[in-house]
Amino acid sequence: MDIANSIQSIGFLTDLRESALVYPFVLSTHLACIALFGGMILMTDLRLLGLTFKSLTITEVVTSLRPWKRLGGVIMISMGLLLATSEAVKYAPNPFFWTKMTILGLIGVHALVFRPIVYNKTEELDRSPVPPTRAKVAGALSLVLWTGMFTMGRLIAYYEPKQPAPQASQVTPLTNEALK
Numbered sequence: 001m002d003i004a005n006s007i008q009s010i011g012f013l014t015d016l017r018e019s020a021l022v023y024p025f026v027l028s029t030h031l032a033c034i035a036l037f038g039g040m041i042l043m044t045d046l047r048l049l050g051l052t053f054k055s056l057t058i059t060e061v062v063t064s065l066r067p068w069k070r071l072g073g074v075i076m077i078s079m080g081l082l083l084a085t086s087e088a089v090k091y092a093p094n095p096f097f098w099t100k101m102t103i104l105g106l107i108g109v110h111a112l113v114f115r116p117i118v119y120n121k122t123e124e125l126d127r128s129p130v131p132p133t134r135a136k137v138a139g140a141l142s143l144v145l146w147t148g149m150f151t152m153g154r155l156i157a158y159y160e161p162k163q164p165a166p167q168a169s170q171v172t173p174l175t176n177e178a179l180k
Helices: 002-008 011-018 022-048 058-086 095-119 122-126 133-158
Strands: none
Touching: 002 011, 002 058, 011 022, 011 058, 022 058, 022 133, 058 122, 095 122, 095 133
16 A cells, blocks of 8 residues: 555646546546447457448458557556556555456457457458458457456446454443433
């Protein structure tokens, strides 16, 4: 907790956390990018699964959305980083936050595995009459991972750490006088 306190005590992060205008703006930007980015991920994954946008090639869907997904991802992650570091003490003990970070790491592994065999070979996928298994696995795994990450992100706000039980010396015994 000392490290978390040191991080969130950095001047501009304290200013961000205490701002009545900047913090809500950063949070709103983060959430808007999640919605836009998540929608583009969904469209790409559904096309990889062969469930929608069948009139478009996989290449058309992937290449047309790629720059927007990159921009949205950079903004979303930047805003999330500001939010997390400005309230590091609150996030440090939160299991939903750490689950989200773990899933984010798994999304990175997904990208490393599937970028060279799916996302960078879309023309090859387009020649197949149905999306190949590797494309379907990439799309399904992506949906599961991103849904998990968005869900954990939402649950972060609902975590309340357990409060320590009062010490015996702090408990006031009920007496007849207290009951009157």
